[in-house]
Amino acid sequence: MLAYPFGPLVEGTWVERRKRFMLDVALPDGTMITAHCPNTGAMTGLTNPGARVLLSVSDNPKRRYRHTLEAVEADGVWVGANTQNPNRVALALARARVAPFPAAGEIRPEVKYGKAERIDILVTGEDGRRTFIEIKNVHMLERPGEASFPDCVTARGAKHLGALADVVAAGDDALTVFLIQRGDCDVFRLARHIDTAYGEGFDRALAAGVRFAALRCSISPEGIHADGLIPILDGMTDVQLSQAARVAA
DNA sequence: TCACCAAACTTCAGATTGGC
């Protein structure tokens, strides 16, 4: 299903990522522009000068740069580069009651909890039971057909896993969705060699009862299409079976 | 209803601190 339509896009060529939020792009007519890069991560595998990019255009007069990077072509497919889109896609799918999101309940995005934490989506069932849902953006392909996360050390990500484990300990449900913004993968694997602390946090969260799911999305100039869940392979824990059983439940 | 503010995202560069 088309979970998030892009609207009109402009195609260009990646020239240089000058600063974290600024990307120089060459338009087809040779014009050089600076676009906003809404991805503050390392963008491993995507920072390829000469690669085709898709840009959305904003009419907001307050913006310094009218264009926003939406996708980069890598390995022959479009890869979503806007880290704000996964949350939008997840919210749309949650409202459509698509697995792995709860089949019923009140949906609220960006909900504060604890002292200073903020969860991406909170679903409250009619019985009052809450499901805290954290969305993680995935774009890296370490091996053909195998998506991986994280692409760099993410202390914040490990912190989120600990917070979700606390949520489960308090009697609520917690779900982490690895939303993969590329269609050329069949499995998801945790990149423990990149961030061992995140891997350890993953193990603790899994043992505590946090559920995990990997959701593959295909990117096209029309928008982001939700393909469905793919297996999480891990080698240390049989996450795939665990995930399948829990999602089915 | 509108305007304003804070928080979130992540990493780098520069400043600061501690140890030798």
Add this chain to the structure above:
DNA sequence: GCCAATCTGAAGTTTGGTGA
């Protein structure tokens, strides 16, 4: 004094919350 480790601020945009 030097080096390494740690801390802090900044970068642009979006979105939700709050107050007028």
